[in-house]
Structures are given as C-alpha cells and as structure tokens.
Amino acid sequence: MKKKIPASIVAPGHPDFVVLDKILKDIQERAGGPDGLESRIPAMLRREIDWVIKTATTRRRSYAQLEKVERTYIGTLVEIMLRAELNLPRGRLDTVLCGHDVDIKHTMSSGWMIPTEAIGHPCILSAADEKTALCYLGLVIARPEYLRQGQNKDKKTSLRAEAWENILWIFKQLPYPPNFWRSLSDDEVDHIFAGKHGNERMKRLFRATLNMPVTREAVQGVGQQKDFMRRVRADGGRGTRDILRNEGILILSKEYDRKLMTALGLPIADFVPFRPSTQAEKDLAEKYGRPI
Incomplete structure (x- = not known):
C-alpha cells in the first residue's frame, strides 16, 4: 500500500458525502458496529490469504511466493468473504446498498483496478x-x-x-495478524514438516514456538488429519500435550487457560506453548490447574 495516503476530504458538503455516509452506516450496522468491522475484517483477510499460500502443503510462507493467478484469486476470495461477513445482498455489480449498485475491490499492492462497469458507482475498497x-x-x-x-x-x-482524498475511510493502517509461518526460519519450518506423523510434527511445532502465539490454522496444517485437535488434547499419555508436559512444556489455550496466560504475561492466542522456569511460574501453573 502507498506510504503516504492523503487525509479524506469526504465530509458534509462534499458531493459524495451523503451517498457514502449512508453506505458506511449500513455496513457498520451489518457488522454490529465499527468495532465489529475492526475485529472481523482483519481476521478474515489473514484467513483467506493463508488459505491460498497453503504453507502446510506447499512450504511457501509468503504472498511474494504466489503465482500471478493465485494473487488474483485472493482478490476474488476477499470480495466473496466481505459479502459473506457483512451479509451483503447480490446485485448487478457485487452488491446493492442503500439503493446503489456497489462494486467490491481488494488489493494486495498499491491501488485498486476499477472495471468499466463500476465507473460512476460506489465501490468498497479493501x-x-x-x-x-x-x-x-x-x-x-x-x-x-x-x-x-x-x-x-x-x-x-x-x-x-x-x-485518493475522495476515499471515505472506514479504517486505515489497522494491524491485522501477520502470517504465522513468517515468524519461523525456513530451516525451522522444514524441520517441523519433516516429521513423519502428526504427533512428531506437532511436538516440533510447539518446541519451536515457546511463548509465541500459535494459530489454530497452523495446528490444523501441521496435524494434516481430520481430527487435528486430537493432537493437542491429552490422549492417555500418548498425545502431544502429554509428551511435552513430561518435557516441562505446557500447551495453553485461550479457551481454557486465559487466566493463566494473563497471569504469566503471555499473549492471549489459540495456543501458546510455555515452559515454566521459576518456582513462581510453576506455582501459577498449578494454581490454574496446569501443574508440571
């Protein structure tokens, strides 16, 4: 995206304000308010981009490694999922809002390509x-x-x-989750996926990511099986959770261990592997039901 984006001049008195303000309020209402947009859209973007990168099967870890057709497909996916996230009706263009045909455009570069049929119409730009x-x-x-x-x-x-000053921004420069696999080196990624079975790959994943947030999607990709969550559940002493606990590593999850994560100063994430190293940390783990 461009480094310098001009401030929007779309305000009362601007020729586009009335139409765009109505569309903005409609979109915000569909999302459950401005906070709904800022929580749902960034997560959706990460999910769809990673779905195309497919690190677990391709070992690619970045958008730059995609083929041209795949990059185009991300734009199509985001347009589809924006419609789904906001429950937008289909129209002659991508949707209809407040009586206007509206096009949806997404970019991973520095601008949006506007088709001939969208000229003169409102556009949602992501x-x-x-x-x-x-x-x-x-x-x-x-x-x-x-x-x-x-x-x-x-x-x-x-x-x-x-x-660009005629863009009414809903949000801009809002952080969204980075690609999980970019936090690891090529060698670490190769080592994780070289494991011959799901438990071995999962153990390597959590050993390599101590104190780091690990996404559910990463666990799914590493597990490579239908019931991938089995790998992070206790499994009669045979599962990843049991084996790593014997090594002194706890697999914490936001679903069950949010209070312990907070007490330890860890990120609140799908999973965080953690090795208590002090007696105080061990006492906290025991207090919240995760004794070592």
Missing part, C-alpha cells in the same frame, strides 16, 4: 499489506474525474493519486 501487516477499508464513488485516463488490456483503470 487492502492488505503483507510487508507491514496493515489493512484498509474505505468507500469511494468511481467518478470518471477521479480515474486515470489509460486502461489496461482488461479495460480497467485506477484512481489518480490526487483523487
């Missing part, structure tokens, strides 16, 4: 920047005077740099 792990959501009316004159081979154009 963006995700994998380098900074920041995301954006805004509204604009694709007026001809806001657009570049040239078109690409698909007859699409984009917003002129100076026209």
